[in-house]
Amino acid sequence: MTIPFTHVDWAAIVPVSVVAVTALIVLLADFFVSGERGRYVPITIALIGLGISAALAAKQFGHNHDAFFGGFMTGGFTTVFEEIVLLAAAGSVILYANIGSAQRVAGTTAIMLWSACGAMLMAGAANLMMIFLGLELLSLGLYALCAAADRRTARESALKYLILSSTATGFLLFGMALLFGATGSVRLADLVAPILAYNPIYWMGAGMFMIGLLFKLSMVPFHSWTPDVFEGAPLPVTAFMSVATKAATLAVFARFIYAALPLGVGDRLLIPVWIVAGISMIAGNVGMLAQTDLKRLLGYSGIAQVGYILVALAGSTPQGLRYALYYLTAYALMNLGAFAIASAISDAGEEGSQLRSYRGLAFRRPWLAAGMTVFLLALAGLPPTAGFLGKILILASSAANGYIWLGALLIIGTAISLYAYAKVVRLMYSREEAPVHEVRPFVPLAWASAALCAVAVVVMAFYPLTPSNVLPLVR
């Protein structure tokens, strides 16, 4: 028996393989270390592995190659999404420096890296089977990670995620089956045949596929699982889910709508998606208003933020994709920074996600409060941050592509969201209570991560890096 793949095919997934192997090394290294200090070993190994993988992925930028018979496409689009996933993984793994028990760090880090492999596969997946493979790899890891905390809510979170995510996967898989039925092929490249526009099976399949993706993106009305799962999961897992899952799903979504739709279908098929994005921007931001937990708050916030990114994609223009990537990167940095600060103020008993533990933070930990303020105001789209410029770019794209009504909904949603974000800021800067926690752990990794994210969020506002050559390809 011969394996029909050449070394070129394997080279395409080297960044993914590096991450997978790093996870194995993390597990092996765990045999030789122990104790509280030991938790830095898996984190360091993971960061090195992710760094190597990021460098290798960056080298593939601009090299469009169709590996595994159309299963995995390298190129600018894949590279950018892979880098965002790697960034998310690095930003989340770092949080284990202060969260969870030391014995568990190696295991959870390894699983998170394998999840990241799945997300990276989704970034480059150009056929339905590879999409499903990546999605399952990502999700299976996350089910385990969600449960990996000594709280009842963690297990509840894992179960909820398992059931609802499986439902979504069911939709996705059924849609894929129908698409396969309509075309007789699993390759996205074969989905562009114009004749499909007249095939009801195609329409049903594409619709189911969309619903599955919207479920994963937690768009209204498929969003209700997100806050609960985010709240229950350990902090690093929440950080990872809030960025990597969304980035990977957006990659599949963007590739599908940019490169795998028959001519003329997009206008009709995608209108419901844009409406859903519009509703999500309002509902997500309204949902934030009453939250008392940072993780829930950011869960709702993520619903709205992904809505903003979809607005950039409306109209399927190359410019829109670049702005979506810009905003996605900014969103990743803001979220990872906010979670890093949450981990820096958490102690053994409690993850720093309860909003009441932020009361008066500015007087106890001024730098952390200042950093959190930057991230929250950036999420609200206030200058001088990448959130502001990202919103401008998205608004411009919506105006240019004739989706100004989505721009108007974005404006309304943003106005609502400011109240929720600024509420946390006010809490941090109001001195109404004596300091509750006098423990002041210094967590260098979390501080470094937060500082880097804050600098990047501000610098990105002045140097808008929107790479060209990022159009998704399917062949």
Add this chain to the structure above:
Amino acid sequence: MSLVLVTILLPIVAGTLLFALPRNSETAARSIGTLVGAATVATTVLAGDAQWSFRWLSRPFTAAFHFGATPISFWLALLLAICTACAIAATRVSRTRDMVALILLLEGAMMGLFLARDLLVFALCWDLMLIPVFFALIGWGEHPATAWRYLIYNFAGGLTLLLATAAFGVIYGSTDVIGRSAAPFAGGWAEWIYAGFAFAFLVKTPVWPLHTWMPPTYSGLPSPMVSVVSAVQSKAGLYGFIAIALALLPAYVHAFALPLIILGAISLVYGAVIALVQNDAKRVVAYSSLSHLGLIAIAVASGNQLALQGALVYIVAHGLFSAALFIVLGYVEEREDTRSLSRLGGLGWRNPRLAGALCVAALAALGLPGLAGFAGELIILIGVYQAGYVWAVIVALIAIVAASAYMLRLYQDIMNGRPADDVPVRPDLSWREGLAIAPLLVALVAVGIYPAPLLGTHPAAAVTTSSRTP
């Protein structure tokens, strides 16, 4: 590095670095802040109309960090610099260091706003200047709801400005348009773009019925901060009307002039009437601001050249006397621990210098000839009369009479009468306090006697090419 850039960055950098001082350093923070404020005055003058530009975006439209004073914005920047320096010198609140830092950050953001030659940078600074005021409101404000009201109102305005800017940029291709005699903008979306701008500007000014954030904000903020906010931040909207709406969308300003004049007239009368019955001294000045800014809004909307020149004089005049009024009221509150007009009284006997300062500021506010307020009001009224809005002039005259009533009432209730028994007796203005307010009073007299430089700059120059368009 260009002096323009120094003018904007100096307060921002200094404000940020102030946080490195020890938390309880009061005199050091105030001295450094005052020095920085004075330096900003100098750089504003020295920079003149120098320009500095740095490419920001090339797609979807071109935008640049392009700064430089126009004939109008030069005076606003100078006003801002002077008011800030005086306000910082007068600062004496709890956590002085933080307050001085916030005022400097606010100055930097507003300096960027007035010196911006790019619409997108203008919008950026528009949102940026909300943040220091929001922090001041949550740190020193009396009621948390005030902070929310300020933030939500103004952010909503900022967002419509943002949407309008994005749409404008996409259609026009560039946002680097402020202060250029560019062709007037027209197109399918122009009305909506004008609506977006106008909403933002009206909220910020504010004009009735969008003013409800203003009185609590002005009475809730500590005096030094509110003197900057009321003197200069409230002018951002009017500046936007003159430099952006009138220059780029003149046809729409003219088409919608009447509604704007009506709103201005309502603000004018409403503010004056409410100011007559307020008991809180700061609120009297807040509502008087609403009234005065209504007059400027009428002048801008009338589109008359003379009225526009008068508007610039009155913008500067109002900035000077409202800053002076709020600083003096801050001194009064420091001494007597109350702003209630019914409790205050008889301060003038023991504090003649304080009484003198309040007297000059109040007389300027009620439009006494020889002081800055009169020059502006007179030119505006002649201009609006020329433009044919006779009824608006009559309404304005009524409000100006009312202004004498509430300003004299303010003065009388605080300074004249029998000294109140239940408020403490404190010493008169110290040298520091006197020096802090002196530049404002001198400027009030100077502009009142010799407003020619302001008129000579011909604020209409930026809009002459277009404002004749029907």
